[in-house]
Amino acid sequence: xxxxxxxxxxxLREAAIRSTLVARxxxxxxxxxxxxxxxxxxxxxxxxxxxVLVTDQEAVDGxxxxxxxxxxxxxxxxxxxxxxxxxxxxxxxxxxxxxxxDAAVGLTRLLAEWRSAAELA
Numbered sequence: 083x084x085x086x087x088x089x090x091x092x093x094l095r096e097a098a099i100r101s102t103l104v105a106r107x108x109x110x111x112x113x114x115x116x117x118x119x120x121x122x123x124x125x126x127x128x129x130x131x132x133x134v135l136v137t138d139q140e141a142v143d144g145x146x147x148x149x150x151x152x153x154x155x156x157x158x159x160x161x162x163x164x165x166x167x168x169x170x171x172x173x174x175x176x177x178x179x180x181x182x183x184d185a186a187v188g189l190t191r192l193l194a195e196w197r198s199a200a201e202l203a
Contacts (some may be wrong), residue, residue: 084169085114087108087113087193087196087197087200088113088132088133088134088159088196089113089114089115089132089133089134090107090113090114090133090134090136090152090158090189091110091115091117091133091134091135091136091139092104092114092115092116092117092136092137093116093118093119093120093135093136093137094116094136094137094138094141094164095138095140095141096138099138099164099180099182099185102137102186103185103186104116105188106186106189106190107125107186107189107190107193108121110190110193112189112193116154120137120152120155128152130188131160133157133158134158134159134160134161134162135151135152135158135160135161136162136189137152137161137162137163137164138163138164138165138182139163139165139166143194147184149163149177151179153174153176153177154194159174159176160176160177160178161176161177161178161181162178162179162189162192163177163178163180164179164180164181164182164185165179165180165181165196166182167179178192180183186201191198
């Protein structure tokens, strides 16, 4: 996602992972917010920001339409799904699967890649 520093919206069922990721990402300078549901409104200060959804497979499985519906939702520039093991993306470049155990490292790496691409642009 070159050229922007997105808002990472974390909708994760497991509180420990959510707290760990928010702390780790904040230490890296990322803008984050958490939500309980996919259709929650974002904070007013973040409504114009490009939003990247970070969620887990359990939340996706409970959402009508699953991943396909989330990718069709215009509020999400990208959807990152945490699962027990990383899975292939399925062809849509806006969908990234990360292994739950590698989530902090993987998200930090993605942010660094996006920032590096923005500097080169």
